[in-house]
Amino acid sequence: xxxxxxxxxxxxxxxxxxxxxxxxxxxxxxxxxxxxxxxxxxxxxxxxxxxxxxxxxxxxxxxxxxxxxxxxxxxxxxxxxxxxxxxxxxxxxxxxxxxxxxxxxxxxxxxxxxxxxxxxxxxxxxxxxxxxxxxxxxxxxxxxxxxxxxxxxxxxxxxxxxxxxxxxxxxxxxxxxxxxxxxxxxxxxxxxxxxxxxxxxxxxxxxxxxxxxxxxxxxxxxxxxxx
Amino acid sequence: xxxxxxxxxxxxxxxxxxxxxxxxxxxxxxxxxxxxxxxxxxxxxxxxxxxxxxxxxxxxxxxxxxxxxxxxxxxxxxxxxxxxxxxxxxxxxxxxxxxxxxxxxxxxxxxxxxxxxxxxxxxxxxxxxxxxxxxxxxxxxxxxxxxxxxxxxxxxxxxxxxxxxxxxxxxxxxxxxxxxxxxxxxxxxxxxxxxxxxxxxxxxxxxxxxxxxxxxxxxxxxxxxxx
DNA sequence: CCTACCGATCGGTAGG
DNA sequence: CCTACCGATCGGTAGG
Numbered sequence: 001x002x003x004x005x006x007x008x009x010x011x012x013x014x015x016x017x018x019x020x021x022x023x024x025x026x027x028x029x030x031x032x033x034x035x036x037x038x039x040x041x042x043x044x045x046x047x048x049x050x051x052x053x054x055x056x057x058x059x060x061x062x063x064x065x066x067x068x069x070x071x072x073x074x075x076x077x078x079x080x081x082x083x084x085x086x087x088x089x090x091x092x093x094x095x096x097x098x099x100x101x102x103x104x105x106x107x108x109x110x111x112x113x114x115x116x117x118x119x120x121x122x123x124x125x126x127x128x129x130x131x132x133x134x135x136x137x138x139x140x141x142x143x144x145x146x147x148x149x150x151x152x153x154x155x156x157x158x159x160x161x162x163x164x165x166x167x168x169x170x171x172x173x174x175x176x177x178x179x180x181x182x183x184x185x186x187x188x189x190x191x192x193x194x195x196x197x198x199x200x201x202x203x204x205x206x207x208x209x210x211x212x213x214x215x216x217x218x219x220x221x222x223x224x225x226x227x
Numbered sequence: 228x229x230x231x232x233x234x235x236x237x238x239x240x241x242x243x244x245x246x247x248x249x250x251x252x253x254x255x256x257x258x259x260x261x262x263x264x265x266x267x268x269x270x271x272x273x274x275x276x277x278x279x280x281x282x283x284x285x286x287x288x289x290x291x292x293x294x295x296x297x298x299x300x301x302x303x304x305x306x307x308x309x310x311x312x313x314x315x316x317x318x319x320x321x322x323x324x325x326x327x328x329x330x331x332x333x334x335x336x337x338x339x340x341x342x343x344x345x346x347x348x349x350x351x352x353x354x355x356x357x358x359x360x361x362x363x364x365x366x367x368x369x370x371x372x373x374x375x376x377x378x379x380x381x382x383x384x385x386x387x388x389x390x391x392x393x394x395x396x397x398x399x400x401x402x403x404x405x406x407x408x409x410x411x412x413x414x415x416x417x418x419x420x421x422x423x424x425x426x427x428x429x430x431x432x433x434x435x436x437x438x439x440x441x442x443x444x445x446x447x448x449x450x451x452x453x454x
Numbered sequence: 455c456c457t458a459c460c461g462a463t464c465g466g467t468a469g470g
Numbered sequence: 471c472c473t474a475c476c477g478a479t480c481g482g483t484a485g486g
Contacts, residue, residue, distance in 0.1 A: 040455090056374055058285030061480060075455050077482065144371070146428075147283055182451075187436060187444035194425025195418040201373075202417055209414060217414035224409075224451045267471090288464060302471050304466065456486085463480080470472085 049137040094138025095160035116174040276364040321365025322387035343401040352442040
């Protein structure tokens with residue numbers, strides 16, 4: 001069923017290159033210069049996303065995450081109340097960035113593209129970027145670790161997901177009306193997102209198709225030419 | 228991105244109905260009657276599949292699994308050398324059953340159906356059954372816990388997956404030749420399986436579409452009528 | 455953000 | 471397959 005992808009056995013506790021060295025030691029906490037605090041938090045989220053994606057949420061210890069940013073065992077809890085809150089932060093940050101990125105992609109192309117098929121191409125291409133672009137670990141974590149968040153956390157994410165999916169709806173409706181998309185729109189959307197999201201499992205940036213080729217294939221698979 | 232699905236918070240340690248009561252207490256092990264041993268092993272695999280699916284591999288303890296079949300803490304290790312071997316057994320058993328089921332589905336329909344689109348319908352419908360049918364936890368576990376198996380284990384599964392996918396290839400090729408499938412065949416196969424496999428994340432047997440309706444939608448989405 | 459630590463859980467094993 | 475147990479790991483906290 002198309003489910004390969006090597007298990008990265010991981011160098012266990014290798015800290016990010018040089019990060020530990022750059023850590024300002026005796027600095028008083030919470031000075032006027034808040035950049036430091038904010039950066040540390042963002043570093044934690046980024047490192048957590050990377051580890052959660054590679055090893056899974058349960059298999060990643062908070063000690064792993066701390067080590068990745070050059071902190072000691074208990075220090076992540078200074079920034080996040082619990083490991084679960086950190087996971088949620090990864091997902092939220094991922095959705096926030098994805099929504100913004102999609103906005104920009106649509107805005108940039110709106111000058112040239114107005115036909116539904118072109119818009120779908122933009123949406124799909126951007127979605128592949130969000131899923132498979134270098135350093136984009138946030139959304140894959142959200143997609144594959146949703147079991148580990150609470151109902152309340154899931155609710156706030158659902159709102160963001162609705163925001164993300166909103167621009168797709170009119171495009172799919174238009175394609176359906178013109179006969180370029182035959183299937184039931186709601187089921188088509190679910191199946192389409194599945195096809196795209198699953199690419200996380202098999203896509204390898206180093207070999208095989210490019211994201212553009214992937215987009216072409218998806219578009220050819222899902223839509224037909226105007227009758 | 229279409230990623231809801233409620234988290235089954237689970238009744239924690241409710242044993243299978245009556246299983247514990249039926250356990251033969253003082254029976255000597257390994258008598259001529261080997262049925263018992265085989266059944267216990269199969270029970271473990273089934274219970275493990277159910278728990279692995281609901282809570283994830285890492286979040287499921289071997290104690291959970293033991294309790295689910297009315298065993299004590301260490302007893303699963305009498306049947307399986309390690310938790311990882313048990314996971315692998317779940318996946319293997321799932322693939323074995325899926326392959327057999329697919330064989331039968333193709334055989335049964337071969338009398339009536341010879342056109343590629345009809346065959347694809349049979350394959351997709353059967354795949355939905357394998358993924359979403361009642362009690363079918365094995366394949367979802369394989370799809371979503373592959374990170375937790377070793378490279379060697381993955382290799383044996385890859386062989387089975389190849390066996391499972393084999394009948395799809397000529398069907399997709401034929402559809403491509405006739406113009407009913409436009410996209411590149413290899414990428415189309417990967418995207419299609421993604422669309423189907425992802426249904427595990429959102430499909431709810433109790434509401435919404437039936438597996439037949441799902442199959443229709445997938446077929447309409449992926450293929451076009453003969454030109 | 456570090457130090458030092460606690461309580462709980464877990465995979466697995468010996469020995470019957 | 472049970473009993474009893476070990477060593478390791480983990481999330482989280484107090485106190486500075």
